Amino acid sequence: MKTLSVFVLLCAVTPLVSCQEPTKKSTTLKPDSGNFAQNTYRNDFFGFSYSLPREWNKSRVSPSPLPSGAYYLFIGDRDTGHSLLNRVTVVADPESSNRAGLSAQEYLSAFIRAQVRQAHAEVTREPSSFASGGSDFYRADYKWVDNGTTIYSSMVCIKRNNYWLDWNFVTPSQRDLDDAMNTVQHISFDTPSARPQ
Secondary structure (H helix, E strand, O other): HHHHHHHHHHHHHHHEEOOOOOOOOOOOOOOOOEEEOOOEEEEOOOOOEEEOOEEEEEEEOOOOOEEEEEEEEEEEEEOOOOOOOOOEEEEEEEHHHHHHOOHHHHHHHHHHHHHHHHHOOEEEEEEEEEEEEEEEEEEEEEEEEEEEEEEEEEEEEEEEEEEEEEEEEEEEOHHHHHHHHHHHEEEOOOOOOOOOO
16 A cells, blocks of 8 residues: 555645646656547547536646656646636556555545545545446545645546546635536546446
């Protein structure tokens, strides 16, 4: 779980950036980094598309490094009028020998336990399953305080092609989180997920 714990800390810190972050391009090759056009992120390796409303944009931030093997697929921002943006971070984290056979539900539960322990987060929605776009996902919500500001977050997880795919949402209000979570309805996989994962 040490790798997952590092991943948790990076995911928790990465979204908390202001609108003034600089752009930095990564040259690391991935199985398929996907592309973003006409407000839709598409990844052929994982076989999915993710459409966002017009007010969302591809982020220009340079994210924190992830543990070996894991990588960012997409980061999107929506201006909130606050110093903090609404952010969605889509991450691919490969199954490894020390985490072989871990289901999406177990992976998400471990992530949430680590958030509670390391970020002193409060779970506001226990990990639970839901179906969207013909696939089964797991979701958990939590919040924590950063420099006096309450941050609202949700993680949505599914396992595909021996990777855990994670949508991490971070917002400055519960209302913004509910709005950001509506975008999950626009995740569409080419083939349904196997059950259970």
